[in-house]
Amino acid sequence: MPIFEYAPAPESRAIVDIQPSYGLFVGGEWIEGRGAAFKTTNPATEEVLADVAEASVADVDAAVRAARTAYTRVWSRMSGADRGKYLFRIARIIQERARELAVLESLDNGKPIKESRDVDVPLAAAHFFYHAGWADKLEYASLGPKPRPIGVVGQVIPWNFPLLMLAWKIAPALACGNTVVLKPAETTPLTALLFAEICQQAELPAGVVNIVTGAGATGQAIVEHPGVDKIAFTGSTEVGKSIARSIAGTRKRATLELGGKAANIVFDDAPLDQAVEGIVNGIFFNQGHVCCAGSRLLVQESIAEEVDRRLKRRLETLRVGDPLDKNTDVGAINSRAQLDRIAELTAAGEAEGAVRWDTGCELPSHGFWFRPTVFTGVSQTHRIAQEEIFGPVLSVLTFRTPQEAVAKANNTPYGLSAGIWTEKGSRILWMADQLRAGVVWANTFNRFDPTSPFGGYKESGYGREGGRHGLEAYVTTGDPR
Structure with missing residues (x-):
């Protein structure tokens, strides 16, 4: 697919008067x-x-x-x-x-x-x-x-x-x-x-x-x-x-x-292009610094390879860099301490046998940066599947049946949010009733409104x-x- 080059489009700092x-x-x-x-x-x-x-x-x-x-x-x-x-x-x-x-x-x-x-x-x-x-x-x-x-x-x-x-x-x-x-x-x-x-x-x-x-x-x-x-x-x-x-x-x-460790669940009848956009928004929005981020992707086994292919193709189009550039999709990690935490957990993911992939994009020479990263071959016992990373890191697991999806989604000490991707309304309602999460999105993710309550269960x-x-x-x- 063609790669479009974007000229820098920086927002001016002149409007801000920061005191010493x-x-x-x-x-x-x-x-x-x-x-x-x-x-x-x-x-x-x-x-x-x-x-x-x-x-x-x-x-x-x-x-x-x-x-x-x-x-x-x-x-x-x-x-x-x-x-x-x-x-x-x-x-x-x-x-x-x-x-x-x-x-x-x-x-x-x-x-x-x-x-x-x-x-x-x-x-x-x-x-x-x-x-x-x-x-x-x-x-x-x-x-x-x-x-x-x-x-x-x-x-x-x-x-x-x-x-x-x-x-x-x-x-x-x-x-x-x-x-x-x-x-x-x-x-x-x-x-x-x-x-x-x-x-x-x-x-x-x-x-x-x-x-x-x-x-x-x-x-x-x-x-x-x-x-x-x-x-x-x-x-x-x-x-x-x-x-x-x-x-x-x-x-x-x-x-x-x-904290949270939300499951974003994609069924084989989901609109895949729409789901991929939801996956990207669910975990790479705000560099993954989101308590309700969809950091665990649960994909039905029959479409796992296709979702993986489309997701990686989409991630290669994300632009990482200057937060004040209007073209930037993924900005800087908030602090050195948080960057070190992300690096520690991703290293643990590799050590435990998960397969790591990242976009390979060039990072700025100064500041705190981390490439959008995907782990496949993740098991429920891996630290990256259980602990909140709070960074642009996605763990991918598979399932065969809705019951297995629910069991894996609920197998976490957290219970803040979840996402469901399917064309079947009855399945959405059944899953939402089974998932132990305070917020459940259907065919979308990370949507907020002041009229809607937000909060979680468990830890x-x-x-x-x-x-x-x-x-x-x-x-x-x-x-x-």
């Missing part, structure tokens, strides 16, 4: 952090972008106190209609500053600009628009009698979708009348800090949203703070378990959205985000005592 250093956003103002500063870098070039303050325990305490003051004096007393006006205003500002946010996200995270531009930023705005509409309708959301806010919510988000995960967390919390102390990931803090500016631009009351930056110790200080009423966390299963242990026996509530966590179900985590019901 950033403090903490507490009580509606910027303050100096008491901890040591750390650097955030561009993973595509290893260029230092800015120095960022590391919040200490005392800084977290100040943020929680600011959130409590805003909650008791202003936000919980405000009508739902007035709260909704602020959320609508934030959503509109996100749209107005969409290009700035997209460029900053790609610089700090390493994801292709076309993904941050066309997926992350529009979905972030959509979450604020959607939840703004719920702010004055909570009594009609079937949440229970007299729904009211919980109080101060501590939120810790990951580095794979920094702005989008912020929107998933902050929008429902504010719509329900809570105030927030949020910690972005230490490798991707810049869009959260820009969001603090958006809160100021929207004239959000001081202390309703507080943003403290730092690493694990800062997150732990939020989790353990006695003034926090609820924890919302997205990240690794290991850290999620630690949070659950930490708050056990306290009055704190929690929602945990953790993928508990609770739901998005939709009416996602509101439940941010309200309490019944008469206050």
Whole structure:
């Protein structure tokens, strides 16, 4: 097939004004952090972008106190209609500053600009628009009698979708009348800090949203703070378990959205070209840095060779490189630590006997990069079939019957998502009922909407985000005592 050459089409960085250093956003103002500063870098070039303050325990305490003051004096007393006006205003500002946010996200995270531009930023705005509409309708959301806010919510988000995960967390919390102390990931803090500016631009009351930056110790200080009423966390299963242990026996509530090892299941009657696009989107979107990525491909045995041929042909057309180039399909791995983790697990896959194939494309000389990779001959016991790689690596297994597909798909400690590719509607419904996954896509993959709940089972966590179900985590019901 012909290979088309693409001239570079870089997005300009000029729209983004990155400060040399950033403090903490507490009580509606910027303050100096008491901890040591750390650097955030561009993973595509290893260029230092800015120095960022590391919040200490005392800084977290100040943020929680600011959130409590805003909650008791202003936000919980405000009508739902007035709260909704602020959320609508934030959503509109996100749209107005969409290009700035997209460029900053790609610089700090390493994801292709076309993904941050066309997926992350529009979905972030959509979450604020959607939840703004719920702010004055909570009594009609079937949440229970007299729904009211919980109080101060501590939120810790990951580095794979920094702005989008912020929107998933902050929008429902504010719509329900809570105030927030949020910690972005230490490798991707810049869009959260820009969001603090958006809160100021929207004239959000001081202390309703507080943003403290730092690493694990800062997150732990939020989790353990006695003034926090609820924890919302997205990240690794290991850290999620630690949070659950930490708050056990306290009055704190929690929602945990953790790891995944999703099965993408292709039957012999599936539309193969469509399925191949779904496979590619399922695992190579955002460099595989997706908790619900379709990292295990289960193909019916009779079409395995044909799917393998079409998939590899498609992967050879993917362009790996500069995240700010509008032609780029696969960007940079977010950090050296994550690249090392991917390399460790792929080496284990080869050592255990799986057959490795990658595109062989040329990689940039600087930054953190990994070629789109496929393993065939994978067995259920291989580490690459059981552990979350969180990178552009696909493990291929085969099956003969729907029952075998279900057994293999469910043979994992995770239960976040799954995909089914078949023309038979009855098979889709039967499979969806059998699969132990919180989200099941049919003839598509990685499709998100703020109206639809998202969350998992088993070691993928508990609770739901998005939709009416996602509101439940941010309200309490019944008469206050």
